[in-house]
Structures are given as C-alpha cells and as structure tokens.
Amino acid sequence: MSVFVNKATRVLVQGITGREGSFHARQMLEYGTQVVGGVTPGKGGQVFEGKVPVFNTVAEAVTATGADTAVVYVPPTAAASALFEAADAGISLIVCITEGIPVQHVARAMPYVRARGVRLIGPNCPGLITPGESKVGIIPGSICLPGRVGLVSRSGTLTYEIVNHLTKAGIGQSTCVGIGGDPLIGTNFIDVLRAFQDDPDTDAIVMMGEIGGTDEQQAAEFIKSHVTKPVVGFIAGQTAPKGRRMGHAGAIISGSSGTAEEKLAAFAAAGMGIMKRPVDVIELVRERLK
Amino acid sequence: MNIHEYQARALLKAAGVPMLDGDVASTPPVAEAIARRIGGKVVVKAQVHVGGRGKAGGVKLAANPGEAADAAERILGMQIRGLTVHKVLVVPAADISSEAYVGLIMDRETQRPVFMVSPAGGIDIEEVAAKTPEKIRRLPVDPTYGLLPHQALALAFFLYKDFAQVKAAAQIMERLYTVFTHNGCSLAEINPLVTTPDGRVLALDAKVVIDDNELFWRPDLEELRDESEEPPAEAAARRANLSFIKLDGNVGCVVNGAGLAMATMDLVKYYGGEPANFLDIGGSSNPEKVVNALKIITTDPNVKAILFNIFGGITRTDDVANGIKTALAQFPVKVPIVVRLTGTNEAEAFRILQGIGMTALSDMDEAVQQVVRAAKGAA
Numbered sequence: 001m002s003v004f005v006n007k008a009t010r011v012l013v014q015g016i017t018g019r020e021g022s023f024h025a026r027q028m029l030e031y032g033t034q035v036v037g038g039v040t041p042g043k044g045g046q047v048f049e050g051k052v053p054v055f056n057t058v059a060e061a062v063t064a065t066g067a068d069t070a071v072v073y074v075p076p077t078a079a080a081s082a083l084f085e086a087a088d089a090g091i092s093l094i095v096c097i098t099e100g101i102p103v104q105h106v107a108r109a110m111p112y113v114r115a116r117g118v119r120l121i122g123p124n125c126p127g128l129i130t131p132g133e134s135k136v137g138i139i140p141g142s143i144c145l146p147g148r149v150g151l152v153s154r155s156g157t158l159t160y161e162i163v164n165h166l167t168k169a170g171i172g173q174s175t176c177v178g179i180g181g182d183p184l185i186g187t188n189f190i191d192v193l194r195a196f197q198d199d200p201d202t203d204a205i206v207m208m209g210e211i212g213g214t215d216e217q218q219a220a221e222f223i224k225s226h227v228t229k230p231v232v233g234f235i236a237g238q239t240a241p242k243g244r245r246m247g248h249a250g251a252i253i254s255g256s257s258g259t260a261e262e263k264l265a266a267f268a269a270a271g272m273g274i275m276k277r278p279v280d281v282i283e284l285v286r287e288r289l290k
Numbered sequence: 291m292n293i294h295e296y297q298a299r300a301l302l303k304a305a306g307v308p309m310l311d312g313d314v315a316s317t318p319p320v321a322e323a324i325a326r327r328i329g330g331k332v333v334v335k336a337q338v339h340v341g342g343r344g345k346a347g348g349v350k351l352a353a354n355p356g357e358a359a360d361a362a363e364r365i366l367g368m369q370i371r372g373l374t375v376h377k378v379l380v381v382p383a384a385d386i387s388s389e390a391y392v393g394l395i396m397d398r399e400t401q402r403p404v405f406m407v408s409p410a411g412g413i414d415i416e417e418v419a420a421k422t423p424e425k426i427r428r429l430p431v432d433p434t435y436g437l438l439p440h441q442a443l444a445l446a447f448f449l450y451k452d453f454a455q456v457k458a459a460a461q462i463m464e465r466l467y468t469v470f471t472h473n474g475c476s477l478a479e480i481n482p483l484v485t486t487p488d489g490r491v492l493a494l495d496a497k498v499v500i501d502d503n504e505l506f507w508r509p510d511l512e513e514l515r516d517e518s519e520e521p522p523a524e525a526a527a528r529r530a531n532l533s534f535i536k537l538d539g540n541v542g543c544v545v546n547g548a549g550l551a552m553a554t555m556d557l558v559k560y561y562g563g564e565p566a567n568f569l570d571i572g573g574s575s576n577p578e579k580v581v582n583a584l585k586i587i588t589t590d591p592n593v594k595a596i597l598f599n600i601f602g603g604i605t606r607t608d609d610v611a612n613g614i615k616t617a618l619a620q621f622p623v624k625v626p627i628v629v630r631l632t633g634t635n636e637a638e639a640f641r642i643l644q645g646i647g648m649t650a651l652s653d654m655d656e657a658v659q660q661v662v663r664a665a666k667g668a669a
Contacts, residue, residue: 023604077507102474102503103396108433110401138573140603140633155549156573157601161654164601164632181548183398210549213398236552239537239559240568247533247548247570249503250398255416277557279655 002130002175003150003195003202004093004119005069009134012058012067012091013038014074014082016048020097021073024138025052028071031141033134036065058082058089069093071127071136079123080105087113094186095136096122103249106184113186120186124249126156126178139163139176147172149285150196152189153208154181154215155248158236161278162208169282171289174202181248183212189219197227204230204288206281207272211237212251212258220266230288232273232281235260291500292339293514296379298498301473305465307480308458309493312381316366318359324380325358331383334361336368336375339519341414346370351383376518384494386484390449391415392463393479394470396501400430403470405437405463407445411482437467450485458491459483473511474504523586530582532571539564541665542587542596542625544580546571546605554599557654563662566593573604580613581620588623595626595664599654602633611639615646626664630657 011028015021016038026049029035037055038048044056055061058070070086072079072094079098086094087109094113101123113120121128127137132146143160145167153159159178166173177192179185189207196202205227209216216235223231238260240246242253253259267274273284296314303309311328314337315321325332336348343349348370350361358380368375389412397404408426410418419426427448431437439460446459462483470478477499484494505512517525527534533548537555541563545551548570555565567587571579587593600610610631617623629650631639636652643650651657 076503100503100506102507103476103501104403104433104471104474104504107396107401107403111432111434138604143603143633153549155547157545157547157603157605158549158553160601160603160633161550161553183396184401208549210552215398234553236549236556239555239565240552241535241537244535244568245502246535246552246568249501251548251552277560277655278553 002133003192003199004121004175004177005128005130005134005136007133009069009136010034010036010065010067011136012036012061012065012070014058014070014072014086016040016052016054017043017046018073022048024073027141028135031135033136036067037061058085058091062089062091067091069095069136072096072098074098076100076102080109083109083120084112087116087118092118094118094120095125095127096120097125097127097137099124101182103182103184106182110184110186121177122180122185124182125180125185126159128175128177130175131173137178139178143167144176145172148174148201148203150174150199150202150205151176151208152192152196152205153178154210154250155208155236158208158278162206162234162281165279165281166285169286171282171285174199181210181250183250188215190222193219193222193227193231197229202229204232204285206232206285208234208236209263210235210248210251211240211246211253211260214258216263217266220270220272223270223272230273231270232275232284232288233267234275234278234281235263235267291502291505291515292519293498293500294337294339294377294516295335295496296337296377297514298496301469301498302466302480302493302496305469307462307465307469307493308491310382310384312379314377314379315362316377318362318366321362321378321380322355322359325352325355328380328382332358332380333383334358334365335379335381336365336370337377337379338370338373338375340371340373343370348375373519384484384492385487387487388485389482390484391418391479391481392466392483393477393481394466394475396476397430402430402433403467405429405431405445407448409449415481431467436471437464452489454489455485455491462491462493469498473498474501474508475499476501523589527569527586530579530586532569532579532583532586534586535568536590537565537567538592539566540592540594541661542566542590542593543599544569544571544583544587544596545599546573546601550599550601554597554654554658557658558597558662561659561662563665566590577609577613577616580610581617584614584617584623585621588625593625595628595661596623597657597661598627598629598631599657600631602631602636606635607631607633607639608635608642611642614648615642618646628657628661628664630654
C-alpha cells in the first residue's frame, strides 16, 4: 500500500511535448510509472518516445487510456485552464507541478476542482513518489528507498535533502508528498496526515513546513487529536525576515503571523519530535520506529 | 509587488471609486502648482513603500501653496525606514466626520478573496483585529460570482446607518472588488474610507499589492514598479531571474530551491554564523545563473565567505560547477568559497572543481560549519 499513487496509477502528462513535460515524462517512464498518455493541444496523434500516445484533449486521452491521474507541466498562464480541463474529464488526482500561477487563477479553479470530487496536489510542488512503485512529478527516484516512513513537505530540494538522509541511513519511505509552496494549495498537511494515519504500510510520519500561513499550526492540532503514529517535524525559515517573500509565494510572515517560533511551539504542544537540523531526522525517526 | 499610494489611487479612480482629486510631484514648485490648482488646505504625503509615514514626518498639512512647497522641500529626499522619498502626493485636506476601513485580501484559509471592513478606520487594522475583533466583519467572496449586491450592502450596513451612505459604501466595495480582480491584487484597501460633514463617502488613502505571479504576463502592471524602492542588489537579482533577499550577516548563500535555501540560512545560524542573504537559483541548470548569483553576492562588502549548497535533482551539479568556474575566470572573488554538491552528475562536478583547484563537500552540515569558520576567520 501507500498513499495517493501506486503501481496501478495510470498517469497522463499535460504538456508532454514541452521542455519540462517531456524531460520529466521520460524520467517517470524510466522509474516505472505507468505513463499512459500525454496531452498537448494541436499535437494529437503524435507518439512520445515511441510508446506514449499524445492527445489534443484530456477527455479524449481519458477515454482512450483509462488514465486516473494527471500531472500538469504547462506554463503558468495556461495552468489553471489545464486544471479545469482535467477535472472536467473525470481525472481523480491532479498533480500540478507548475510554479508561478497567478493566485487568483488558482482561486477560481479550486472550487471547480473540489465540486467534482477531484484531489489536487500543488500547484508549485515537486509531486509525489511511492518508492519502487510510481513517481508522479519531479522528485528524483534515485534518492528514495521503499519503506514505512511517510513524508509530507511544502518544498522540493529540502525534501530531497531529508529523504536522502533517511535513505542513506537505510530508512525507507512509504510515500513522499510535496504539497507545494504556494499560498493556495489543493491538498494540505492535514489531508496527507490523515492518509498516512489510515495507511497500514506507514509507521511514522515526517513533516516539513516553513514560515507563512497557519497550515502547520492546524496540522499540529490535528495530530494531537487524530494521529496515533509518531510524527517528526521541521520548519524552514527561522532566520527569515518578516514581510518578505522567501522564494515560495506562500513563504511570507505577514504581520506577526506565520513565524517559525509559533509553528515550532505548535509542534511541541502536539508532542512531535522536532528536528533542529535536517540531519536530525535520522535519530528522531529511528527512536520512534523502535 | 508593492506600488505607491498615488498609483493605487489611479487604479481606484479608474474603477469609479470617489476620492478627492490630487496629483503627484517630484519637486517643490510642482507641489506648489498642484496646491494652487486645488485651492485651500492640502496634505503633502511622502510616496514610499513603507507604513508609518505620518509618524516619520512624511505627511504634512499645508494651509496654502507656499506652505505646500515648503512641506515638499522637507519631505523630498527624506529617508523613511531606509527608503528615500522621490515623490510626494498633494491632495486636498478633507473635513472628516468618520473614518472606516475597507480591505480585500486573498485569504489562504478560505482560498478566496476576503473582505474585511471596520468602522474603526484610519489606524492599523491588525491592531484593531487583535484588540477589538468585534469591530471587524469578514466576508469570503466566491470568485465564481464575485461580490453579490446583498453582500456589499450587508458589509456597508456594518459601517453606516444612513442609507445613502450605506449605498455609496456598497458601491465602493463592488468597485474595489473590480480593482482587485482586474489587477491581479493580493491586497487592495481603502484606509480610511471617510464620511464628510456634507454626507459624502470618500476614499482618502489607498493601498494595493499586486501578486508577483501576474507581472510576467501583465506588462501594464509591471510598469507600476518603482525600482528605486528596491535595494539595488535585489533589483539586479530580479532581472537575472534569481530570488534574492539581502540580510545583515556575513555568510553569502547560493542554494537551489527556496525551502533548502531557508534551511541553509537556519543551519548557518545554528552553527553560530549569520546569513548575508537568501538566494534561490531555482531548478534550472543554467551556469549563467551561478555567475549572476556570485556577482550579486560579492557586491555586498559584509560578505566574508560564500557557501554553495546544491542538491542536484533537476539541477545538474556539473552545470553549477561550470558556473563557478566561469565566474571565477571572469572576476576575482576575494573571500573563501565553500561548495557542497550532491546528486545529479556530482562526480563530473567534483572533477570540474578540482580542475580549478577547489574541493567540494557532499555533506551539508560539514559545509556549513566550514563556511562559518571561514567567515569568522576573515572577520
């Protein structure tokens, strides 16, 4: 088992003929992900890498391939429209990698996607991977190891850093989920924590947050009342100045809200293990898996 | 992106929000001419991207055009929280009966634009929210339908009793919503929204923040940018497509990915150093970005040592190594550089760096400890 994606996941790549889309479609194929189709309007009929059919619309692609998951690599101005289209075509999981989508475009797409019962991960996220089974997005497969620790994070390379520590220490992962660094995201910490709590193949959870917003504080509340598995947490941005956007559009301390101190205090109150440094993940997880 | 009050006023005025006519001046004679055209008392206001202008002496009342020129003379060139005032706004001094607050923000929790209104206007709304939350009404707007007429009325009734004023305020809120959606705002606020003794409802001051993600496809909004409000290094970084924020420490940081960049700064602090900046070179593998990053960091005289922390995924570490090689061939870097590389093509990257007499580390903690020592040794 695992959460959200596994061996059976049938993936459609929106923007498969673009620079990013084609590169990562190849990487996903190499990893063993079932990439069953691609979509680029105007390029329907082409075949990608000699085996993946390209369609003009998501609806056609779903009918022809039975895809259940879409991964979006289209440029920011067209990305919201790609979300509407995927939701309309009966896709059940959309993973939006695209960074830089205007937040009002996301705000318009969000209710539409929700009303159709579709799970959206992202935007501005690295996607997710169930090691040994399927990767949907851009997380490097080579650093992951199949195992029983679930990871959820707002960032990309910081996730790789921590996954790498775990893998090198021989601690494998059930699923690693990057939920994205934007202020408006489809799947939040609580959604993923709930999934890990319900997943019989996850024994412990690592969560990596950052400054900005209150998602981590709410997650800590949720952990206190609903999560029985051990959770270890990290917050990036303890040295970040207030009022500045730290790369991620969502990583900004507004007024006095969204600071690292406030989030770490919430983690402590929830009884979580707290990493002071990324490398601390190894000992904290090991102790909790004994 | 922040814009000036006079630019925000222009956006509101274009949408039909009633306000007193004013104009912007960058010299005292122009300020005097505007005051003469307005007639009567005027207010001369510094145009800078920080709050607390009044407390800093950046807002002055002038009884006549001569006083307006004097006020402009004193305000222009003034430093407010590190920013130099280059322009002043000259507006009529209004007779005010009441001050309210009307703001619209993109809210993370409801994932919708949310109106916040309060009859306690003219002061910091965060303070009102903290001390007297009952004086604030919030309303999330469904972007599919926009602000509906009955919602606007309900908000306006929270501010005023007089029905004519309620209707005027409701219309202002509908127009503020239009400003917000048409200009890709993450914030649009009127503070204060005032009533005058003759019963009019007017926007006296306006603030607008534009979502940075709108700018690349909205050149009309990009034109509102005032580069003189940014530290020069940050403007240079933005032009080079780098995400950079200057800090006060002496350890320069070049990192790929925003989360890892923040974690790197935190680790510098953890080991007793102080980061000089936040810098994310992004996911692409362009050696030119590394050259630009080094150029920007080395312009800061505080920087005593530089750390590269690269986790190669999509970013190819050999490209970063080539960038370092190219940069060092172009211009000398006088401070020690510590490089941490791991991931995609790391063997090739190590070989490139060895070729120019540098060594690289693969462990983040080791690299951070080394750069902190180097910065202290040089200090």
